[in-house]
Amino acid sequence: MDELRRFRRALTAWAAGGAEAGSAAVLARELADGGVRTVVLVxxxxxxxxxxxxxxxxxxxxGAEGVAVVPLGGATNIGRFLDVCGPPGLGLPLAGLCDIGEERHFRRHLERVGLGARLTHAGLETLGFHVCVADLEDELIRAxxxxxVRQVIDAQGETRPFHTFQGQPAQRERPLEHQLRRFMGTHSGRKALYAQALVAHLPPDRVPRPLERLLTHL
Incomplete structure (x- = not known):
């Protein structure tokens, strides 16, 4: 297991609390000192x-640049992760990405740990935290x-499952873009599969702004 993966696991265990939190904190600090430059909370x-x-x-x-991209397991966990890797904990430089519906959670907890006051959308971006409308899948589908996207689905060999999904009563009258977005979330691992495939299919001049700005910030 590479060092950044160990760091992410330790950070997650520390943020979760419980019996393993103490040892996880020690390991996270040790690994952070070994070359973690920035933590990106997604x-x-x-x-x-x-x-x-x-x-x-x-x-x-x-990874080679010392940037640890850490999934929160849901936006409502942002407070716990800021406590362990932000100013109250490791004190590492931070950046992040969230859905527009979860922006309030990020803003409130960033302010709570001292990383801004009365943060606006622009203020979040200045800190390195960027907001997707409505979420990253939506951003990628529009881009x-x-x-x-249908070509990407075909390349993944999932045209027939997608047509079956479209035929479900709850989906028949919905716009194609909505069907595509919902289809990507129907199976475990499908969102990640299509996130990678859609990024590979992006025209260079159509990279979603939150994703492009975040990468530029790092």
């Missing part, structure tokens, strides 16, 4: 995959275009 695994895939397209290796 809501889920698909966000991590998309950011790392975009970095690779730009010839960058975030690639519905027809381009």
């Amino acid at each position: 809501e889920g695994n698909s966000d991590q995959v998309a950011l790392e895939a975009l970095a690779t397209r730009h010839g960058r290796d975030l 690639v275009g519905a027809e381009g």
Whole structure:
């Protein structure tokens, strides 16, 4: 297991609390001192995959640069992670990515740990925290275009499952873009699969702004 993966696991165990939190904190501090330059807090695994895939397209290796992209397992966990890797804990430089519906959680906890006051949307971006509308899947679908996403689905060998999904009563009357977004969340691991595939399919001039700005910040 590489050092950044060990760091992410230790950080997650520390943030979760419980019996293992103490030993996890010691390990996280030790690994951070070994070369973690920045922690990027993202809501889920698909966000991590998309950011790392975009970095690779730009010839960058975030891990080699000491950038640890850490999935929170849900935006409501942002407070716990800020407590362990922000000013109250490791005191590392931070950045992040969240959905617009969760922006309030990020703003409130960033202010709570002393990383700003009365933060605006622009203030969050200055800190390195960027907001997706409505979420990263939505951003990627709009950037690639519905027809381009259908080509990606076909390349993944999932055209038939997608057509079956479209035929469900709850989906038949919904716009194609909505169907595509919902389809990506129907199976475990599918969001991450399509996050990587869609980033690979992005035209260079159509990278979603939150993702592009976040990578530029790092």
